[in-house]
Amino acid sequence: MDRLGDGLLLGVLDATPACVGILDPELRYLYVNPALARLSGKPADEHLGRAVEEVLPFTGRGKGVLREVLADGRSREGINDGVTLSGAGLEHHSWRGAYHRLEADGDVVGVAVVIMVINGVRHQHRELERVRKRLALLDRAATRIGTTLRVDDTCAELADFLSSELTDMAAVMRYPAPHGSEHLPEHRPPPAHRPPPERHGPVRLRMAGVAAVPHLQDYLVEISATVGEQLHYRHGSSVQRCLDSGRPVVENQLSAEELSRSIPDMEHFPAHRAVGVHSDLVVPLTARGNLMGVVVLVRVGDSPPFEHQDVVMAQDLVGRAAIGLDNAQRYAHEHGIAVELQRALLAEGPCPHPGIEVATRYLPAGDSALVGGDWYDVIPVSRRRTLLAMGDVMGHGVEAAVAMSHYRAMLRVVAADDLPPHAVLERLDELITRSGTDRPATCLLVLADPENGECLYTSAGHLPPAILDADGRVGLFPVPVGPPLGTGFGGYEVVTGCCAPDRTLLLYTDGLVERREQDVDEWLGRLTRQRLPSDGSLEDQLAVLLAGLVPGGTAEDDVAVMAARLRPWSPTSGWPLGLGAGAFGLGARAGG
Incomplete structure (x- = not known):
């Protein structure tokens, strides 16, 4: 120990909080300071002359580092783990060690080990790693x-x-x-x-x-x-x-x-x-x-x-x-409340005029949105005429379904006065605007008059109706588009078309054709490419139409669709066969 210096140096080593040990070339202890003795759980004098593995069980890698330092004289550092015996039993520790070869007069006399316990740092690192994995x-x-x-x-x-x-x-x-x-x-x-x-x-x-x-x-x-x-x-x-x-x-x-x-x-x-x-x-x-x-x-x-x-x-x-x-x-x-409410409301209403056959379907939306305010109605008016209506209230959910019910009730009140369809929209727009609602709505009205063989069309921002002709092809019927209901702008126009029993009129909401990735022309193009059974029942025609445009019965938005067709004249019914060669075809236009 005389080669280690005088008492001053030993005093410094004894006082430092770092764990310091001196080992001979056989890795047996020559000196242990109090801090290292506390870490190992054994008195300092029990270390002297004993091998490292007998006192402080370093990992194999730690002992290998000591031999490498003795062999080449190059100092090394590293982090290691080990187990010590304290009064509380075995304790796991992590430490950072520095290892230096000691020489005197050119001879290798041992290796100095300086250890700083870093349990807290290692614990923090492990906690951070656990947090990282948890967040991931x-x-x-x-x-x-x-x-x-x-x-x-x-x-x-x-x-x-x-x-x-x-x-x-x-x-x-x-x-x-x-x-x-x-x-x-x-x-x-x-x-x-x-x-x-x-x-x-x-x-x-x-x-x-x-x-x-x-x-x-x-x-x-x-x-x-x-x-x-x-x-x-x-x-x-x-x-x-x-x-x-x-x-x-x-x-x-x-x-x-x-x-x-x-x-x-x-x-x-x-x-x-x-x-x-x-x-x-x-x-x-x-x-x-x-x-x-x-x-x-x-x-x-x-x-x-x-x-x-x-x-x-x-x-x-x-x-x-x-x-x-x-x-x-x-x-x-x-979603269930809105669907049941909407279906219950749409199930209400009287039968159409006996001269017209009508079929309707309603499909709720899929997962992408709550059901909305899609609606339809069939309202018999005076002089043996029937008003067909298809509308869509802006928004989704129960509130939209309730607004739909209000608008539909208003339409029935206004329609009772037997006004032209464009005048009905004018009155309805005024009523909805005065009610203070913030939910505009689109609406398409068709006033069918079997006795005269004609239909009157008017639109408040709604998609055009479609006509299924005798050879099963679907074409769009152009109707001037006015502003949506509830905007207060008015200004609706009406067009007249002839009716024939071998044609089917199709009214629908945008859920039937709308797809997010397509523009409106592509939507409507999908509709006109459909081929439907012209001589089948209206229910069959709607079934084929929905199967082609709404596979699986689930659309991105809710869907309402109506098919209407004049009944042919017979001696028992007394209803005349529709006049003219066109079916619900374009005729005269009147201003609103």
């Missing part, structure tokens, strides 16, 4: 969960994502609908419902989505219920405890008894044991204070048990997905 996972989830506004699709996407990123199998289970609502139309799921907790009886849930890693796919039917199946979880199960507490429940290293208590159907128990189910995590599915069900994550085989970080991540993912699920339920509920 949430970012991926945002693009894969909630891509539609369909409730069951969102549940399936959540199960798929969890099984691919966090667990071996995931199941999303929701409270079933209130009694009786299972008979509601498919497009109108009931709002989320949470029955009172059944602490002493089974909990009833509906499987809404389930997915598993590839090697479990063949066993999925054996270990899980299918989507739509009703499940009953007994009292004391992890699912029941999660629902009662509203907090996640973790069960690691499940015993046979615990596993049998947690699964809803004992028929699946052998399959669970066969695939090696050992841990489950149940997370409440909650959004805006509304408990909708649970999400169950399962790990099998060699997968590790669930840790705290898994619980945190699962809560984040399920919480975000629950907001999307709640939005989908709210959308479905409002």
Whole structure:
């Protein structure tokens, strides 16, 4: 030790907070300062003469660095991990070390080791890495969960994502609908419902989505219920405890008894044991204070048990997905109300004049928008004439459907005065403007007069009517377009056309032809390229038209369409055959 210097140098080394040790060429301790002794958990004198691995278990790489420094004399630095024994037992540490070869009179006498413990820094780095991974996972989830506004699709996407990123199998289970609502139309799921907790009886849930890693796919039917199946979880199960507490429940290293208590159907128990189910995590599915069900994550085989970080991540993912699920339920509920309201309103109204045959269809929008204010009406007026109307109120949802009802009621009142159709639009525009509404509307009116064999057309910003001729071709009928209703501008024109029983008049809203990626000429071109059965019933003609323009029955916007045709004269009906060679053809024009 005399080569190390005088007492002043030793005093500095003893006082420094850095861990300092001097090793001989055989890597046995010659000197240990108090800081290094505290790190190792052994008194300084117990280090002297002992090898490094006997006192401070560096990793193999750390010991290799010391030999390299002794061999070539080049100082080195590095970060290392190790285990020390303290009064509290084994402790894991991270440190940054600097290693220097010591020489005296040209001889290698040892190596100096200077260590700074960096547990806090390493911990921060690990935490930052966990946060980075967590944010990356949430970012991926945002693009894969909630891509539609369909409730069951969102549940399936959540199960798929969890099984691919966090667990071996995931199941999303929701409270079933209130009694009786299972008979509601498919497009109108009931709002989320949470029955009172059944602490002493089974909990009833509906499987809404389930997915598993590839090697479990063949066993999925054996270990899980299918989507739509009703499940009953007994009292004391992890699912029941999660629902009662509203907090996640973790069960690691499940015993046979615990596993049998947690699964809803004992028929699946052998399959669970066969695939090696050992841990489950149940997370409440909650959004805006509304408990909708649970999400169950399962790990099998060699997968590790669930840790705290898994619980945190699962809560984040399920919480975000629950907001999307709640939005989908709210959308479905409002969409259903609007559809039912609109269909109920459109179903009202008297029959047309006996000299005219009419068929109508209404299709609600798909996922891209709520239903809107599309409407139609058939209003018999005096002198054996019938007013056909097709309109579209701006906007979507329940408010648009209610506005549609108001406008339709106004139209009936005005039409009762038996005015020319352009005068009807003038009066209707004035009434809507005076009502203070902020929802303009388009409207096309056709006054059909079978007795005289003519039709009068007028338009308030609406698409032109179409005519199906005797050979099945569809052509557009040009009608001067005035401003939409509710603008207060007025100024509508009327044109006259002849009618014939072998022609069909088609009135429609823009949802029938509109596509976002096309302009209006391309929209209408799609309509005129249709070939329809000219001698078929009006219902058949509408069916073929919708099949050609709205495949699958789902459009980007809601669709209303009407087909009208004069009835041919017969001795029993007394209605005359339409005059002239043109069918609903262009005739004289009158100003508004």
